[in-house]
Amino acid sequence: MHCHDIATQLKNVPKNAKKIVLAGNPNAGKSVFFNAFTGMYVDVSNFPGTTIDISYGKYKDYIVIDTPGVYGVSSFNDEEIVARDIITSADIVVNVVDAVHLDRDLFLTQQIIDMGIPIIIALNMMDEAKAQGIEIDVDKLSQLLGVPVIPTVAVKNLGIEEVKNRLEEAKVGNSDPELQSKLAELLKQVHNRAEALLILEDDPHVAKRHQMEGAKLREEIYTKRRQRVNEIIDQVVRDTKTQSNFKMKLSRWMVNPLTGVPILIGILYIIYKLIAVFVAQTVVDFTEGYIFAGLYEPFIRGIIGQWIPENSALGTILIGEFGVLTMTVTYVLGLLLPLVIGFYFALSVMEDSGYLPRVAALVDRVLMKLGLNGRAIIPLILGFGCVTMATITTRLLGSKREKFIATALLGFTIPCSAQLGIIAGLITPLGWKLFILYVGIIFIVFVLIGTLLNLFLPGESTDLLIDLPPLRLPRINNVLKKTWTKSYAFIKEAGPLFALGALLIGLLQVTGALDMLIDAVAPITTGLLKLPKESAVAFIMGIIRRDFGAAGLTSIDMTPLQTVLSLVVITLFVPCIASILVLFKERGIRDAILIWGGSWILAFGVGGIMAALLL
Template identity: 60%
Template structure:
């Protein structure tokens, strides 16, 4: 789109310069637009979209606002509109957030690469100062090749200088390799902005010129990201001077020497709340006093006169693995308090802004075992639900990284419900057994990740993540998230638990369960050195991991047997829902390989620990 096209579409004066405001979402662009244009603003619908574009006069020029975007391309209506308006501009005022300079300068550099004259309004410099961020504005201007003006939009600071500097807009500095490629294509399309987007593979722009879209998007984006990172590394300096305590604490959380002790303190607090108070005190009341002491006798007394005590229906409903007894007790008496406690702690960490900092802290470790840095997010989400975390691996940059992440999620990341049961069982064993469990799972994760990193070709990429302000969690938000996630757990888990109890009950009545227990006795009794009955828990684990873990809860195990069984059930094959997602994401052949391999690793590692220590 050229200047006269833009004027026609938005009904603008033909001889007026088109000054376009561009920037990421929530950078204060609209405040600057309103301050420059005053009260006289027109709104026009942009052709072919449902989006409205605001524009107003500044002297003899027209100021045009655009939707907040992270790039100019054809990914959605907002980016299409921003792209076409920016390409039709005479100059651009790019508003960037001083607190998130590394994120916002990617769009800045992309606009610079179009060759359009521009000015950068460095907004929220006051917030940057509060966060202890010092920015060398003059050096930033030199490295970008355009004028940079500090502003504070909410207080209208820097606006006078911004208005006076509009005539000083100029094209910025472009990477010389990209410049050579653009020069060759500009002769064919007549416009550097169009040439850039064609190279980046924008099909709409390429079609306008009768050309095939380019295939250089990845290489251009990687080079642009490296350039932005280099600029930020030179102009931004973190300092504690003027920074609030929350800002300093947020920084301590991502540096290893301080972040690891903070992480240890967070985990200790979670252990005291979930593993000690909830698992021992609360579950003692809900499982033993309420469910086993009151509910189960009530339901048996209610149904025995109707269905008897020894019949098939009675055994399926109120027997040892009864749908109305064991299932209800496991879900409501054992799992529900633990899951509520775990989701409450997870929601509090999420609402406080700690989870992204935890991702940054462990990024280097996970990169070392072959994961894309962004994979820390699916890994963290896996502690909530492995099924959903497996789906989010689609966000990773390469098929190699998705394969590694999915395998490790299925292998060694327990979901919230399973982890809650594990914490509850480990709580009464003492620190040495807890350390043994954590060490074994960690070693398995590292060893398998390292092996996958070696045998699957390719490299991991860098972690790019926003760190939100650190704040005290809002109780309302935390409770709402906890209730929502717990409700989803109950809706998903209850039918599967009932189905699992029904299957186990039928197997017990028909004698199949005893046959299986005897058949796998060399594995469970001989290799794992566990009671024969633990095979029932592993069968439960095929339905849901936490169902299998809960099946171990009532067995009479020694502390070491408890650790061995928990190690095995943690590494054990994923639940039905996760397995189905893996089949969908990776295909039948690879999913079967993953499933069988994990099953073998689980029993090998569990048996190895048992044989060595017993």
């Protein structure tokens, strides 16, 4: 897509609309400004990637477009490509800059200035800069850059109105004369200063668009830009800190492996108690067991049953055990919604406090060995709540390769919270030795899959480029807004898929295909896995719902080692039908078939090895 066409590709954006583009590094506060301009809520996150979808709205006669948080305009990853094409189409750029990390953020500022796009700077988080002993000469900074600079504290609504009132003062700033002379020559061919700069910086997409070769000057231009930013910082910033405070010490402890790992384990334990114990048991017992299974399902069966017999084909599909109007509603609203709200609440607290980027930094080195970077910790943690939800959040990863690896690890090895609760109930009475055996096998498989995929998948994974925002107490309004927005978006997107899954199950039931599948799997369970024949039902039910499969094992008489083997297989077994549908939607047919088919081979393969060695 041509950069000047991207804005007009958005719904309801007039072709000749004057565009204000919000640009800035991750965590600078762009989304707060977007909300202030348009009145629309956008996820306000401390973790890069949460605004990867393009958001836009109207302010007076302008169209305001948000961009992903990036450190520079280029084509290194999907976020930068999206940001590049939107920024180069802008009439005015409102550059939101983090005052605490001015030396980092001004690189993007200077690059936009070099592009010749009118710009106005919102120097945000001035309160946090002051708290950390950082003094900034705002007038001097404005003079050196040649553009308006307005100090703001966006979360307290300070300075935002001044930014709005001074939009028309946006102008092209001061650029390096030597760079301008090189651009002048290239402008005779390209006729667009922003794209001419990107060609000089060897952007392959823009160069190809103009049927040209990149000028191979990226390193030279970047080095000089960095030097200019450093010179500006030396003139406008004064550090008055005399000693580090507790927050700074705590921040260092969180990213140091010796102290960070125990802190992470402690926080994950709290989250486990909140989600897996309180929500998954107490809350879900009430919502799923009492409200929906106890009240709603008998009510809806009573109404529909007056017109359609429950044991008829249509009745089975609508109000049967796996009915569209029974299981789907109970599962989505009674079971899934409380878990989703719980996990997004915990995630929002971690985001808003500034802890989540520190977790990413802490685990980055380990995850790199699996072909991922620290950013992947989010879907992996979410997978313990719901693999379907976690698969959707792999969108925030930087490359298709990373998305495939993360999705495969989720589908193969991560049990969801509903399944996890039943697994815990089955394995706890067996003693700690068998518990360690179960956890150890799943962990080994997790590491082997990630290592092998990293070794054999073509391409390279992206590096983790992340800043560590100041630690702060979470703002309850912001946490609740994010929790509600994310939960609603997930249910809105996943709900229809669950309904489709229930419809497919109903069709399998009424056609007899479900029984045929159970009979087909039975020889594998009794022969290869050396398990009772009845366990085949549990595996087939696991396709429908992962916790159904695990729950199906509770009524089967097995030895302790058979129980451990069956739990390993049910954990590695194919994702539930809702996750499968999301898998096809997110990864495409080819990748989804590879992951889905691979999970069958993996589950029964590992189970067969265990059976041969242990039984």
